[in-house]
Amino acid sequence: MRVLICKRPGGAYGFITDAWISALLMVPEIQVRRWDGNPESWHNFKPDLYCGASGHRQPIPPKRKRGGCKVVIHVNPYGPITVKPNINERPEAIMWVKDQDPDAVYGYGFEKDRQYWSYWDHDGITWIPMACAGDATLFNPLNGTHNKDVVYIGGRWDYKAKSIDPYLLPVIRDRGLQCAVFGWGKWPADLTVREASDDEVPAILASARVGPCIAEPHTIRYGIDIPERVFKVALSGTIAVHDPVAHFSDVLESVPVATSPADYHDKIRSITSSSSDMIISRGRRQYKEVFGGHTYHHRLANMLRTLGFNNESKLILRSLELLKVSI
Numbered sequence: 001m002r003v004l005i006c007k008r009p010g011g012a013y014g015f016i017t018d019a020w021i022s023a024l025l026m027v028p029e030i031q032v033r034r035w036d037g038n039p040e041s042w043h044n045f046k047p048d049l050y051c052g053a054s055g056h057r058q059p060i061p062p063k064r065k066r067g068g069c070k071v072v073i074h075v076n077p078y079g080p081i082t083v084k085p086n087i088n089e090r091p092e093a094i095m096w097v098k099d100q101d102p103d104a105v106y107g108y109g110f111e112k113d114r115q116y117w118s119y120w121d122h123d124g125i126t127w128i129p130m131a132c133a134g135d136a137t138l139f140n141p142l143n144g145t146h147n148k149d150v151v152y153i154g155g156r157w158d159y160k161a162k163s164i165d166p167y168l169l170p171v172i173r174d175r176g177l178q179c180a181v182f183g184w185g186k187w188p189a190d191l192t193v194r195e196a197s198d199d200e201v202p203a204i205l206a207s208a209r210v211g212p213c214i215a216e217p218h219t220i221r222y223g224i225d226i227p228e229r230v231f232k233v234a235l236s237g238t239i240a241v242h243d244p245v246a247h248f249s250d251v252l253e254s255v256p257v258a259t260s261p262a263d264y265h266d267k268i269r270s271i272t273s274s275s276s277d278m279i280i281s282r283g284r285r286q287y288k289e290v291f292g293g294h295t296y297h298h299r300l301a302n303m304l305r306t307l308g309f310n311n312e313s314k315l316i317l318r319s320l321e322l323l324k325v326s327i
Helices: 012-024 039-045 091-099 111-122 158-167 198-205 217-222 229-235 261-272 276-293 296-306 310-323
Strands: 002-005 031-034 049-053 070-074 104-107 126-129 148-156 179-185 208-213 239-242
Touching: 002 012, 002 039, 012 031, 012 049, 012 296, 012 310, 104 111, 111 126, 126 296, 148 158, 148 198, 148 261, 158 217, 158 261, 198 229, 208 229, 208 261, 229 239, 229 276, 239 261, 239 276, 296 310
Parallel strands: 002 031, 002 049, 049 070, 070 104, 104 126, 148 179, 148 208, 208 239
Antiparallel strands: none
């Protein structure tokens, strides 16, 4: 099987599709590469599957059907609920997606979230749930020491600050906790925020007892578009604690979810002061839950199965077992 994935953009989609490529490369029967947008390279590669995105548009060669290539495109919510004006799919993007004649579209939600993308289904285009997950090829409990109290990696900008400021900043400013923050954007001047390269991230996440997880306001309200962080933290053997995302316990039962900023702080304080055995036990439980159902191997296997690539779906799940860590 040959898979093409659109050019690598910046931001979350770039990292997510990097993780897809890493997972697919584990299967010898699958060839995968990014597409440069040139029709000639498309036809020379002869893909069986192309994964594109409405936000990073590469016009698909009109004759791709003749070669038997299936097309899936990442799309934003398009349904009866306006999640947020700049998060719902824009009319020009909807038209572009339809012009590509995709076999299916996918978005950062679970099956329970189908209503937010339901107009795609109404228009006769199958929507595939492809929520964020963890990259098991990069993150595992053996990467670090878990000797700090709290580690956070991420950006801060005005929209995300609505969640970061009440939930995360009091934790970081708690002098009774050993905290380290790595990130970018507009952080308060009184905080020490360091930069970290992509290569350093797995070891950094595995260097703490707790990895605070923060979502943007629309995720907190609707429970969709859950960031990768919680899955990466759990795969690292670090204990994830989340702010109050709607229906989050339906996704991960083992992750504590706060009801308020004060409860968030208390939960993190309580975990960091627990015994080593208790911390190890909680970390093990979260790792097993994520590794058992929320890696990009799982997400891709579901997509491949939905598109009719049943054998490849089984192969990618089988390859995941090579990454399992005994803890």
